[in-house]
Amino acid sequence: MSVKGLSHVAIQARDYKATITFYIEVLGFKLGHHWSLPSFQIKEASMLISPDQRTCIEIFDNDAVIPAQGKKALSEEDIAHGALLHLAFYVDNVDEMYQKALTHGAKAFIEPDSLSLGEPAILVRNAIIHSPNGEVIEFIEDVDFDMSTHTK
Numbered sequence: 001m002s003v004k005g006l007s008h009v010a011i012q013a014r015d016y017k018a019t020i021t022f023y024i025e026v027l028g029f030k031l032g033h034h035w036s037l038p039s040f041q042i043k044e045a046s047m048l049i050s051p052d053q054r055t056c057i058e059i060f061d062n063d064a065v066i067p068a069q070g071k072k073a074l075s076e077e078d079i080a081h082g083a084l085l086h087l088a089f090y091v092d093n094v095d096e097m098y099q100k101a102l103t104h105g106a107k108a109f110i111e112p113d114s115l116s117l118g119e120p121a122i123l124v125r126n127a128i129i130h131s132p133n134g135e136v137i138e139f140i141e142d143v144d145f146d147m148s149t150h151t152k
Helices: 016-025 094-103
Strands: 008-012 030-037 042-049 056-060 087-090 107-117 122-130 136-140
Touching: 016 030, 016 042, 016 056, 094 107, 094 122, 094 136
Parallel strands: 008 056, 087 136
Antiparallel strands: 030 042, 042 056, 107 122, 122 136
C-alpha cells in the first residue's frame, strides 16, 4: 500500500464565483462536481479538476464551517504558520502564465526568474503571484526534483 499522488487541496474563497472563474480561465481547470452541505454551513462547494485530470482544487464558500490548518488571515500581510504556504503549478511558459494571471486580477509577488537550487545545482524557472482570492501561487516550468535520476 502506498500513496498514489495528491488528490486535492481545499481552499475557502472570499468570492466563490470569482475564485472559480480565476482557476478555470487562467489555470485551465474545469468545473467538476458541485454540492452544498447544510450540516457544515456549506452553501456552495465545487471540485475543480486540473488539466492533467489527476489533481483537484476544492473550493468552499466563505461561510463554510470546515476543518482548516491555521487561522484565517486578518489582513493580506498576515501569515498563518503551520498552514499551506503556496500552491505550485507546472506550466509550459512561466512568463506567459504570470502575465495572464496579472491580467485576470492576480497581484505580482515574484517576477519570472531562473534560480539555481542546491548541489548538484538544479535550474528552476518560476514566478509567484497572489491570486485574486489571496492564495500564493507559484508557476514553475518542468524540472526533475528526483535526485536518483541525476548523474553524479
